Amino acid sequence: MGKEQSERIQTSLLNRAEKIALVWLAERQPRWVTSDMLTYIGVLGALICAIGFALAHQNINYLWLSSFGLFINWYGDSLDGTLARVRQTQRPKYGFFIDHSLDVVTICLMCVGAGLSPVFRLDIALMVLAAYLGLSVYTYIGTIIKGEFLLTYGGFGPTELRLLIILMNTVYMYIEPLRTWSWVVCNQTFHFFDVLGIFIVCLMAFFWISKFLKDRKMLSELDPLKPFDGNKK
Numbered sequence: 001m002g003k004e005q006s007e008r009i010q011t012s013l014l015n016r017a018e019k020i021a022l023v024w025l026a027e028r029q030p031r032w033v034t035s036d037m038l039t040y041i042g043v044l045g046a047l048i049c050a051i052g053f054a055l056a057h058q059n060i061n062y063l064w065l066s067s068f069g070l071f072i073n074w075y076g077d078s079l080d081g082t083l084a085r086v087r088q089t090q091r092p093k094y095g096f097f098i099d100h101s102l103d104v105v106t107i108c109l110m111c112v113g114a115g116l117s118p119v120f121r122l123d124i125a126l127m128v129l130a131a132y133l134g135l136s137v138y139t140y141i142g143t144i145i146k147g148e149f150l151l152t153y154g155g156f157g158p159t160e161l162r163l164l165i166i167l168m169n170t171v172y173m174y175i176e177p178l179r180t181w182s183w184v185v186c187n188q189t190f191h192f193f194d195v196l197g198i199f200i201v202c203l204m205a206f207f208w209i210s211k212f213l214k215d216r217k218m219l220s221e222l223d224p225l226k227p228f229d230g231n232k233k
Contacts, residue, residue: 012157022079026086035080035089039098042076045069046106050113057118063169066113070162073106078159100140107132114165119172121190124197131204138208145219153207164200168193 012018052066080099084090107129115125135153143149151157172179178192190198 011155012152012160013155014159014163015152015157018078018159019082022082023086025075025079026083029079029083033083035084035091035095036098038076038080038083039102040076042073042078042080043102043106043109045072045074045076046109048072050109050116053110053113053117053119057116060118060173063117063119063173066117067166067169070110070166073110074159074162077103077106100136103136104133107136110165119168119193120197121194124194124201127201128197128204131201131208134208135204138211142215146215153204153211156207168196 046069049066049069049072052062052064052069055062055065077099081095084095111125111129111132112122114120114128115122120128139150172193181192183190183195
């Protein structure tokens with residue numbers, strides 16, 4: 001759509017520290033490592049994460065595998081663009097296409113994997129997936145209309161979400177009272193992490209609605225309704 005070089009807006013809590021770390025890592029990558037390779041490593045990390053989640057039914061210690069997959073996903077997904085910028089080898093159209101097309105695959109893998117784990121109910125995990133994809137679509141719309149690629153909402157971005165899931169995995173493994181707590185509503189049983197998942201969905205919905213209302217007002221003023229002239233044909 002001609003907007004692959006839109007301004008990147010990154011205001012996450014860990015943005016400054018993450019940028020320093022990513023540039024440091026990019027400068028030390030072997031020459032044979034490419035941005036494409038890192039992108040596919042990110043997808044591999046998502047697959048490892050999903051497998052770890054699914055195997056946690058057999059042994060909850062497999063959640064360490066899930067968390068390791070999230071780290072691999074961060075490494076590949078966050079470093080691919082930084083490597084291209086450090087080496088001055090950007091391919092804006094191709095990179096935008098590959099990166100964000102595969103982002104859909106990775107988030108689907110991780111959310112479905114989480115839904116197949118003992119940590120979350122599948123329906124809750126799919127609600128998180130729908131909310132995440134909703135924010136992603138909103139980001140792409142903003143890229144086309146406003147020339148702004150918004151990477152974070154409310155100071156929260158993909159890196160913070162990965163860290164939150166790693167924290168939840170760790171808490172699930174080592175704090176048994178939270179793992180066994182349950183709440184029955186209308187014959188439906190919700191565990192602690194299901195309730196937390198619903199809270200995350202509500203938070204993402206709040207970000208979407210607040211951003212929509214703000215942008216709707218701004219765009220309405222920028223592109224006002226034109227008076228209808230019935231004589232024109």
